[in-house]
Amino acid sequence: MLLPELASDPLPPQAAEWRKAFGALRPTSSPCRYLGTAAWANIHEACTDFIERFGAEAVRLGWTTPQLFGVHPEHGTLRVDWCGVMMTGGHKAIGIEPNRILFGNVSGYRNVAGAPVGIPIWEFAARAQKA
Incomplete structure (x- = not known):
């Protein structure tokens, strides 16, 4: 008896990692x-969507x-200037382009050169649990 083949994940490995890491965070x-x-x-x-x-x-x-899921390493989302587009x-999102993510009549832009770079929110959560 042949077993049905499992469908491959349509997401590339990096996006699949985002799904896994973000999925481990509880929405509640x-x-x-x-x-x-x-x-x-x-x-x-x-973010899940x-x-x-x-x-x-x-x-x-x-x-x-x-750029997408970053937060300040010590202050999390309190420092919006460090937050990725999806954290704000x-x-x-209704669309994505090379320089921006579309949210209806508002766009979130990529970090510009010299802008602070945060850590992924799931790394922030892991640090907070250890503290």
Whole structure:
């Protein structure tokens, strides 16, 4: 008897890692002290949706993990200037381009040269658990 073949993951390895790492964060438990539960639940949903719908394209266009999911290494989302595009509001993306992610009438832009670069929010959460 032949077993059915498992479908391969449509996401490239980097986006599959985003899915795995982000999926380990609970939507009901904010990883950042000053990020409320309701706001975090919206961000979690928006990021999960982004990874599934635009993850492959984000990798192809050269978006990096910190540009998308970065937060300040010590202050998390409290320092918005360090946050990646997907960490700044919880709105679902409707498109992606080489320089920006589209959120309806608002666009999130890539980090520019010299801008601070954060760490992925899942690394921030892991550090907070150890502290």
